[in-house]
Amino acid sequence: MSKLIQIAIDGPAGAGKSTIAKIVAEALSFTYIDTGAMYRAVTYKAMKQNIRLNDTESLEKMLRSTDIVLQPSKDGQLVFLDGENVSSQIRSNEVTANVSQVAAHANIREILVAMQKALAANGGVVMDGRDIGTHVLKDAELKIFMSASVEERARRRFIDNEKRGIPSTIETLQQEIALRDKLDSEREASPLIQAEDAIYLDTTELSINEAADTILKLAKEKMI
Secondary structure (H helix, E strand, O other): OOOOOEEEEEOOOOOOHHHHHHHHHHHHOOEEEEHHHHHHHHHHHHHHOOOOOOOHHHHHHHHOOOOEEEEOOOOOOEEEEOOEEOOOHHHOHHHHHHHHHHHOOHHHHHHHHHHHHHHHOOOOEEEEEOOHHHHHOOOOOEEEEEEOOHHHHHHHHHHHHHHHOOOOOHHHHHHHHHHHHHHHHHOOOOOOOOOOOOEEEEOOOOOHHHHHHHHHHHHHHHOO
16 A cells, blocks of 8 residues: 655745645645645635734734635535635636745734645645745655746746636736745745755746656655
């Protein structure tokens, strides 16, 4: 019987983490956990309630009475916020532009990280985010740090936005991605860095399937 390992995939915005993590999870019959969606849900609710995103105490009070559920479906992972399906709403440009500000609060990260650890406790999970290998799943059997050039990440985000009907330009996306990289890597609480034992995977020149196949090969070696 194969081991039920934990796979941690970290990296900056637009590197392809979520898409590739889903493929890997499905191929291994593992559970996929999109931690970014959890931060997006918190950001969406705070904005909807007109809570200032730099008000750490109000954000924590809101989060402690918030229910976030990640549910797999044939159309991918669905995100339910207090019983409402907000899978599309949390991908808006407005949420994307503000999620790093919410994720920078140490108390918010502490609460969500506890949820994420509980979800992954029994193994058999693929979890992606920005601090999975360094903070959430420190003992994961396989850690990947995935990245790509800013230009390529902006191109991918532009195509994704077109499919979702979200207006954007590649130039603006490049600026937003570069800014988010800076915010994520310089924040005090669990900054975006590569874990010492993580394998670096540059996806700039790789197709989605090529990147997924690379991770699957590494995972199967760990599962023996």
